[in-house]
Amino acid sequence: MQIKLKLYGSSKILSDKEILHIELPNNSNIEKLRSILNKIISEKYLKNNLQNLSKTAAFFSDSDEVITDNYKLKDKELISIIPPIGGG
Amino acid sequence: MSLHTALVNTKEEKISSEKAKKFILSEKNGAESIFVGRVRNENSGKKVLAVTYDAHDQAVIKSFQSICNNAISKFDKNANIFLEHAKGYVSVGEISILIAVGSGHRDEAFKICRYILEEIKHQSPIWKKEHYTEGSEEWLPGHSLRPKKDIK
Numbered sequence A: 001m002q003i004k005l006k007l008y009g010s011s012k013i014l015s016d017k018e019i020l021h022i023e024l025p026n027n028s029n030i031e032k033l034r035s036i037l038n039k040i041i042s043e044k045y046l047k048n049n050l051q052n053l054s055k056t057a058a059f060f061s062d063s064d065e066v067i068t069d070n071y072k073l074k075d076k077e078l079i080s081i082i083p084p085i086g087g088g
Numbered sequence B: 001m002s003l004h005t006a007l008v009n010t011k012e013e014k015i016s017s018e019k020a021k022k023f024i025l026s027e028k029n030g031a032e033s034i035f036v037g038r039v040r041n042e043n044s045g046k047k048v049l050a051v052t053y054d055a056h057d058q059a060v061i062k063s064f065q066s067i068c069n070n071a072i073s074k075f076d077k078n079a080n081i082f083l084e085h086a087k088g089y090v091s092v093g094e095i096s097i098l099i100a101v102g103s104g105h106r107d108e109a110f111k112i113c114r115y116i117l118e119e120i121k122h123q124s125p126i127w128k129k130e131h132y133t134e135g136s137e138e139w140l141p142g143h144s145l146r147p148k149k150d151i152k
Helices: A009-014 A030-044 B017-024 B057-075 B106-123
Strands: A002-006 A019-023 A058-060 A078-082 B002-009 B031-038 B046-055 B080-091 B095-103 B126-132 B137-139
Touching (some): B031 B106
Parallel strands (some): A002 A078
Antiparallel strands (some): A058 A078, B031 B095, B046 B080, B046 B126, B126 B137
């Protein structure tokens, strides 16, 4: 299955586009997404200070609610990655 | 009580302290507290040219309203609050955030202003990318919204 990950903050380094399409095994949850993201970052983006992103990011559903690690993702679902925040 | 919260797209508009002062003005209030945050020309020894602010718009507005409503219930039910944060490219010296509070008394006005600023740093999904004078740029580290107990 594939999910659409909307990128914010430092995660924008992962793509020139606003949304990153990620292939996942069927019935994957957020925990699985974290491990796939960690693999992508380890292979291509370690120089960009993203090594902790897969651990420290939160994820929002399409309705802007925080989703936890056991949340089951659906095919074509749109979610947002929320790296550590720093406004103000 | 009056409340105004907004993310201001810097391509279209600038944050205005005059607008904020007009909004909070009331004969019922004896105190006004205004916090203006601007982009500094230095951070950790690096010369800063500008900052780009990214934001999850809907979640930011929800968090702003929740934070301000909490401040009102906690400190002064009649307070007027104006809160704007920039989104986009902000040059050194320009305003990145403005919090203006009109309240019955000075203590509540100061407390509301401080409370809103600190809560934004811990709740509102906003990110900063600094642009340096020598040409590089960097996303700044921040506060994780993932519960600490889950980060191994």
